[in-house]
Amino acid sequence: MLTHVAMSNLRMTSDLRRELILSAAKQCFARYGFAGTTTKSVAAAASISEALLFKHFPTKSALYAEILAEACQADPALHRLLDREPSTETLVVLIRGMVEHFLNASASPDQQEAQRLRLMISSQLDDGEFARLLYEKIRDLIGRAFTTSLERAIAAGDAVPVGREPLNLFWFAHHTVLMMVLTKLPSVPTLSYGAAPGLERQICEFILRGVGLNAAAIALHLDKQPVFNAAHAPAAESA
Secondary structure, eight states: OOOHHHHHHHHHHHHHHHHHHHHHHHHHHHHHHHHHOOHHHHHHHTTSOHHHHHHHOSSHHHHHHHHHHHHHHTOHHHHHHHTSOOSHHHHHHHHHHHHHHHHHHTTOTTOHHHHHHHHHHHHHHTTOHHHHHHHHHHIIIIIHHHHHHHHHHHHTTSBOOOSSOHHHHHHHHHHHHHHHHHTTSSSSOSOOOSOSTTHHHHHHHHHHHHTTBOHHHHHHHTTSOOSOOGGGOOGGGTO
C-alpha cells in the first residue's frame, strides 16, 4: 500500500508533468497556431509520449482551452473584479468590461483574439468540442459573480427578475457582444453600427436593461470610472 508521502510525491509529479505539458503547448501554439499544432508535436516538445499527454488532456481542444482559461485566471484585472463584493455596481462593471473586451478584440494589433474568435465559431460549426469546453470554463470563472451580483441588485431594488434562470441572462449578454464583434472580423466589416462615440455605452445599457436593471441604477453606475478593464483580458472571456 502506498504511504501518504509516496502518494503526495506521485501527485506532485503528475501536477509537474501537467505544467510541463502546458508550457510546451503554449510554445507550440504561439509558433504554429492552433491548426498547425498537433498533439504529437506538443508531446515531443514536452519530452513525453503522446499517450501520456492524452492522460492529462484527451484532445488538442482541451489543451488549448485550458491554456486560455489559465491565462484568464492569471489576469490581475479579472481577479480585482472577482474579488469585489457582489453588488449592482459589480454587475455593471462586469458587463462594461465584457463589452470593452469584445469591442476591442478585432482591433488587437497581434490579431490573436480575432483568431481565437474564429476558432470558437468554427468549432460550433464543426463538432463543438472547443466551444463547449471554453463555455464551461467561462461559466465556472465568471458565472457566479454575475448571478450573485444580479441577486444583490434585485434585493436592493435596482433590478427585477427576468425569467427563472439568471445564468441564461449572462449568456444572452455574452452572445450579444460576441455577435457584434463577428461583424467586425472581416477586413471589410459586414455591418456598421453607426457612429462609434456612444456605441459602448449603448450596448451596455441595452444589456443591463435586458438583465433587469432599472434606469436609475444604470444612470448611477454605468458612467463611473471602470475599475476593471477587460480590453486586455485573454479569451476565456471572449468565447
